[in-house]
Amino acid sequence: MHESISPLLFDVHTHTQFAAFAENQDAVIRRALERQVWIVNVGTQKDTSAAAVETAHHYAEGVYATVGLHPIHTDKSHHDKEELGGEQTFVSRGEEFDYAYYKKLLQNPKVVAIGECGLDYYRLGEQTKQKQFAVFGQQIALASEVRKPLMIHCRNAFADLIDVLNGHRSAFTAPPGIIHFFTGTVDDAKTLLDLGFSFSFGGVITFARDYDDMVRYIPLERIVLETDAPYITPVPYRGKRNEPAYMIEIARKLAEIKKLPFETAARVTTQNARALFAC
Numbered sequence: 001m002h003e004s005i006s007p008l009l010f011d012v013h014t015h016t017q018f019a020a021f022a023e024n025q026d027a028v029i030r031r032a033l034e035r036q037v038w039i040v041n042v043g044t045q046k047d048t049s050a051a052a053v054e055t056a057h058h059y060a061e062g063v064y065a066t067v068g069l070h071p072i073h074t075d076k077s078h079h080d081k082e083e084l085g086g087e088q089t090f091v092s093r094g095e096e097f098d099y100a101y102y103k104k105l106l107q108n109p110k111v112v113a114i115g116e117c118g119l120d121y122y123r124l125g126e127q128t129k130q131k132q133f134a135v136f137g138q139q140i141a142l143a144s145e146v147r148k149p150l151m152i153h154c155r156n157a158f159a160d161l162i163d164v165l166n167g168h169r170s171a172f173t174a175p176p177g178i179i180h181f182f183t184g185t186v187d188d189a190k191t192l193l194d195l196g197f198s199f200s201f202g203g204v205i206t207f208a209r210d211y212d213d214m215v216r217y218i219p220l221e222r223i224v225l226e227t228d229a230p231y232i233t234p235v236p237y238r239g240k241r242n243e244p245a246y247m248i249e250i251a252r253k254l255a256e257i258k259k260l261p262f263e264t265a266a267r268v269t270t271q272n273a274r275a276l277f278a279c
């Protein structure tokens with residue numbers, strides 16, 4: 001009989017389905033599972049969402065998926081080799097949000113959230129703000145329809161993010177979701193906490209001190225951890241490709257910043273993730 005082992009840590013936001021892992025995705029996932037790290041592969045457009053769902057099916061437990069359309073993929077110019085592989089040979093017009101396509105993927109029980117979705121003003125093409133609002137709104141509606149939380153990406157756009165979320169607050173599930181790699185202000189954090197959101201922190205807390213005050217401010221019950229692999233590798237692996245097995249370094253640093261025993265930081269963030277994802 002297969003005995004279920006409860007995880008030590010939960011990487012709530014990773015991308016092992018991206019091209020950067022094409023050579024050895026299974027080995028990467030097994031290294032994580034051996035260290036009792038459960039993972040959520042986060043989709044960013046149609047192909048990476050479908051691949052996240054497909055990946056989850058190869059493992060009896062501990063590997064989940066989200067499906068959604070990242071704001072940068074609503075624009076025409078973005079192509080990240082780590083993500084999609086190959087060279088950019090054409091300029092796409094940007095993906096429209098195909099509600100039916102994503103809803104179909106959501107029939108799969110291993111899909112635990114919608115996203116990553118949100119607003120990104122870091123690279124902003126013409127008229128893309130309006131398109132980002134529209135695509136984000138459609139994903140909030142989908143999350144509401146299927147009663148799943150949101151996995152939110154926000155860069156340089158917290159005032160507008162809060163406006164959009166306030167406008168849709170009646171549609172939220174409880175809990176409404178995760179603000180991934182939060183970089184806003186304390187006021188933003190307070191508003192988002194009041195709206196019910198949790199916050200994920202990753203490798204950046206191991207090498208930059210800019211987030212320590214925020215990590216201390218947000219209650220442990222609202223914090224989850226992530227690697228965002230293949231990006232943002234934690235100390236002491238800087239310079240290497242990131243992977244979910246490195247979660248332990250991030251949890252150690254969280255414990256240090258919060259002045260908590262490692263076991264408490266690990267146990268509570270893992271419980272938070274399992275409660276959010278109902279898994």
Ligand SMILES: [Zn+2]
Pocket residue numbers: 013015042116228
């Ligand atoms: Zn991501």
